[in-house]
Amino acid sequence: MDLRVYKTFLAVAEYKHFGRAAETLYITQAAVSARIKQLEEFYATQLLIREKNNLRLTPAGEALLAHAHLLVSQMEQSKLSVSIADQQKLSFNIAATPNVWDAFFSSRIHEALELFDTLVLGTEISVREAIQRKLDERTLDVGLLTDPIKDDDFVNELIGHFDLSLVGNRSEFSASVDDYILVDWGITFQKEHALHHKVLPSFKTSTAMIALELILSKGGFAYLPTSLIDDFINDKSLFLIESPLQIKRPIYMVFRKNSSHELLVNEFRKLFARIQ
Incomplete structure (x- = not known):
């Protein structure tokens, strides 16, 4: 089966519209219809339910969705691997959750890039579940969480910490404020937060930079990396708020046991130890 057929199916599933899928893929709507028909004939079942102004996946279509994602992802990964091998360069892929990227890795990526002259370094920001899945599929070498x-299949190494501070655009904070922004700083933080705070968030995000921009433009409160907000505290743009939470968060370097890039993993371990 042509991989383009699966890419078309994924586009239709995402946009719920043949026309928008066609625009995204730079093909005609008729071509989209033909590819979906080809896929349905191959699996001998209906994958999409087409109604007026409504398009949704059948149970069979939902079942195929994960397999289609995996097929396309593995094919793209194979193309990248072959291309890199052709250039005689190694590929090493790191993913960090949005909070770890903002608080830790974004300021250290230059050191990572300088680690090897012949290394193709891939970085991405992703949610915890996706990082674990990609590590398991071996399309990712290291996750930062x-x-x-x-x-038992994974190694978790504590490579550092970062500090959080509760800050706001004003100095008075209470459970009744209506502009609190809840930033996702991981499972442990969520438990502690629920224990110590009764404030209801007006906005939730996994990205510290989004929370910071909202506070600076519209006001509010949030837990943000101390290193990110020091300058704003100094110039009185933000105020530190006394907090009952544990504000030192750990950072784990996670990788699969028996990694095919064990030597590179060791080098990155040394790198993180050096740039604390």
């Missing part, structure tokens, strides 16, 4: 992955 605030909470370890509790699985």
Whole structure:
């Protein structure tokens, strides 16, 4: 089966519209219809339910969705691997959750890039579940997380910490404020937060930079990396708020046991130890 057929199916599933899928893929709507028909004939079942102004996946279509994602992802990965091998360069892929990227890795990526002259370094920001899945599929070499992955197939190494501070655009904070922004700083933080705070968030995000921009433009409160807000505290743009929470968060370097890139993993371990 042509991989383009699966890419078309994924586009239709995402946009719920043949026309928008066609625009995204730079093909005609008729071509989209033909590819979906080809896929349905191959599996001998209906994958999409087409109604007026409504398009949704059948149970069979939902079942195929994960397999289609995996097929396309593995094919793209194979193309990248072959291309890199052709250039005689190694590929090493790191993913961090949005909070770890903002608080830790974004300021250290230059050191990582300088680690090897012949290394193709791939970086991405992703949610914890996706990082674990990609590590398991071996399409990712290292994940940077605030909470370890509790699985015997993975190694979790504590490589550092970062501090959080509760800050706001004004100095008075209470459970009744209506502009509190809840930033996702991991599972442990969520438990502590629920225990110590009764404030209802007006906005939730996994990205510290989004929370910071909202506070500076519209006001509010949030837990943000101390290193990110020091300058704003100094110039009185933000105020530190006394907090009952544990504000030192760990960072774990997570990778699969028996990694094919064990030597590179060791080099990155040394790198993180050096740039604390």
